[in-house]
Amino acid sequence: MPKIVHYRNKCIGCNSCVEHSPNNWKISSNDGKSDLIGSVKKKDTFVKKIREDEIVENELAARDCPVKIIHIFK
């Protein structure tokens, strides 16, 4: 199953991932960084399994993330 890995600590809260995939990303009202909705924390990352049909929009999120902290594994 494909998954997203998010290195959240380095997020600058630009909102680009939210625009690409609003079902998977939202900006936290606590610290202004993006949350990967429904993810599980693993060491310094957050990980979430996604459906095949969610890959493309999240690949765009990964491509456009200015600090390159979104990684998609297929």
Ligand code: SF4
């Ligand atoms: S695109 Fe990258 S820097 Fe911008 S909010 Fe999403 S994870 Fe954070």
